[in-house]
Amino acid sequence: MSRKIANGSSCTGCTVILVQNLSDKVEILRRYASPSHYIRGKQAPDYKGEALQELEMLTVNAKEAQEFILMKILESNQATEYLSKFMNGSTNISSFKRHVPVVTYDKVQPYILRIATGEESSILCGEQIVELLRSSGTSRGEPRLMPSILKNLDRRTYLYSLIMPIMNKYISGLDEGKAMYLLFVKAETLTNSGTPIRSVLTSYYKSPHFLHRKHDLYNNYTSPDEVILCPDSQQSMYCQLLCGLVECQHVLRIGAVFASAFLRSISFLEQHWCDLVNDIRIGQLNSSITSPACRLALMNFLASPDPELADQVEAICSCGSWKGILGRLWPNVKYIEAVLTGTMAQYIPMLEFYGGGIPLVCTMYASSESYFGVNLRPLCSPADVSYTILPNMAYFEFIQLEDGLRLTDHEEVIENDKLVSLVDVKVGCYYELVVTTFSGLYRYRVGDVLQVTGFYNQAPQFKFICRRNVILSIDSDKTNEEDLHNSVTTAKKILENRNYLLLEYTSYTDTSTVPGHYVLFWEIKSTHNKSPAPLDAQLLESCCAAAEESLDYVYRRCRAHDKSIGPLEIRLVEVGAFDALMDLLVSHGSSINQYKTPRCIESSLALKLLNSKVIACFFSPRDPECSM
Incomplete structure (x- = not known):
């Protein structure tokens, strides 16, 4: 896509004015940083063209927009109890980057619970927290509560307002x-x-x-x-x-x-x-x-x-x-x-x-913490989807994962000088997403791992890789969500060759055996119009072996050499078992809109339910190869 922006020139079908005067740029950024002018139902008749032009302006000026967003967040929230601990009322951006720590949910939760029990929103946020957003929770089975202010609706609506103008281009x-x-x-x-x-x-x-x-x-x-x-x-x-x-x-x-x-x-x-x-x-x-x-x-x-x-x-x-x-x-x-x-x-x-x-x-990338970005090539293959981060949604920073996806554990303390700004990420590199929002999240680790695939103007484009906080572990092995997904993808091809489809799956580590072992719950369906090939033990055992061969070296070493992990098991569940799992988790607080099947079962109730639906069990018949 063209990155040339000049007065009166065309950029991806939009006429964009080069903003050379600093005061004019600040005024534009002020407007775009507070998208309350752009609420659905109140747009000007030509809002579709305006939306794409605005997107151009935001991405061309991504660095300035991010600095403006952070400045406004600090001005709004400088007097909060949380920020005052680190900045003593300062709104200095350099001070923020030096002194405000990178945190996970456990550090923010006490403030959220205090607000939930009646304390003033000002302990965390400069504006009134009007609702607490319950996350899907199904990545680990425990919903989290995220603070939200009234203006967050404007930001969400702004992102939604871009979807159809983008689709209309195609x-x-x-x-x-x-x-x-x-x-x-x-x-x-x-x-x-x-x-x-x-x-x-x-x-x-x-x-x-x-x-x-x-x-x-x-x-x-x-x-x-x-x-x-x-x-x-x-x-x-x-x-x-x-x-x-x-x-x-x-x-x-x-x-x-x-x-x-x-x-x-x-x-x-x-x-x-x-x-x-x-x-x-x-x-x-x-x-x-x-x-x-x-x-x-x-x-x-x-x-x-x-x-x-x-x-x-x-x-x-x-x-x-x-x-x-x-x-x-x-x-x-x-x-x-x-x-x-x-x-x-x-x-x-x-x-x-x-x-x-x-x-x-x-079309879009969002979470309960913040909305993030849009897919500017919506008709691309699902495997090639990348999201362009919108620099007016929040202030974005990134933890670079130097060694593939395995640099840090989710709970490890991250030094402030290790964070990378939105416009300074590098193509091909993997990062964990960190956000600072208007509603009380400061340098918060979302837990999403992203890979930079390119840039649209100054704004980076990311491929979503996985959630970092979903792993299986028996010994020194650490299997993350992507590892699990890749192993299942490999194994299910054996099913597809026999006219079966894997409808759904999840996993857990069974430590009731010695040694412990990985368990995959599978629900499958025939795609054959007539009678499918028999679903025999050898077929499922082959799937077990293929899944293990696709896991990483540490797992295979533990299985084949150290014998600290037992053979992988597939528990075949009856049709409808995962619908029942969804019903159970929704009844305990998850939203049907946001529901995602947990890839690692930690809830004892969920595990009991799935085990009650098991119709057959199969184990890997051999050790996986463990050579490097």
Whole structure:
């Protein structure tokens, strides 16, 4: 992409003015650093062009934007108890970089808990903390609470506002139809002091920023807001699928936030399509839907019987193989959107199976701590997705991982002078992400490992690699999320050659045996229209061996030479076991929107559930090779 920016010149389709006057640049950065002018539903008529031009300006001036963001954060929060400990009320950026430590959640949690019990927000944040955002928690099974101020909604909305202008550069006519996005809220709770605890997506979907989008043709969803806001995920999913089927000819985009949630919806459709067809046929909503808001909202959708559409849906769903079914049910769909990076990458084969060639699109990178960036090449292969970090979302720093992904443990103390600024990262290098936000996180280790793939103007582009805090360990071995994913990816190819797909997996270290060993829980499905090849012990034992061969040298040495790790085990679970796991974790506080299957099970309840679903166990039949 062109990096040339000159007065009146064109850059990726946008006219960008070179800002030479310092006072003008400061004014522009002030506007872009506080994107409250850019709230959905209040944009100027040509907001799409303005959005891309603004993106150019931000990325061209990424260094200045970052310095401006940090300055504003320090000015807003200088009097907080937390920052005062290190800076004594100073707003000096150099002082911040010298004295404010790099921290993990355990250092911030006491302040958050104090606010939750009624203390003033000022102990951590200069502005009122209006909600605590519950993280997905499923990377390790323990949800975390992140402070959030009212203006955070503006920043999230700003990032969302870039998505469709970017997509519109590659696919035209998206404003001429609807999106069937499966979106869900989670019931919220209150702290003792009355502060709401909710997921970041629940916060957004309940906000005016989402609900006041009525004039935005690019965000015309098939599901009424009342259905999206139904806290009963099963009733909401049923009604959203029903709306999507009724509007099938108008649907141009389908998806969910995470690939796992979208596949869960397809599984739900497999189980309930007969009921959905019947509702369409007779023009009445199934009596199992008891939510008054959902029933009222769907009256217009089922105003009259539609036996012709019912016959079409029934013929498609009852045809046998569901390969390519999404394109048959929604014939005008142009792409499927979901998060497909990190652990979500393992769902790509299943999405390709159901999609039958529909492009898979991954648009943005965000978390409960902060929203980060966007994918400027949304039609690229999911394996090539890189996110351009937006320098007005937060202040970003990075811990370089000198030795691949293994330089530091997540809890190790990081010296301040080891951090790298946003614009100083190097292409090809791996980094752990550190953020400073307006809402009370200062030099906070998010735990994400990223690799720099390039730059867009001054802003770096990152590939998401893994979460650093998910590992398996028996002895001196340390298997991180990427190691696990790669080993499973290798092993599941053996299944695919026999017409089986790995639907889902997780793991844990079983130390009840001596020596301890790795356990993989696998749920699989046949893709063969007729009878598949037998799923015999030799096949699964081969998968065990392949997984072990794909793990790193330290693991293989411990297994084959030191004998400090026992043979890897695959526990095959019955169909629906991982749906039950999701239900369990959602019932304990995770959001269905943000749910990600934990790749390392630590919850005793979750482990008990999965073990109760095991139908067969298989072990690696031989030691792996351990030569370097």
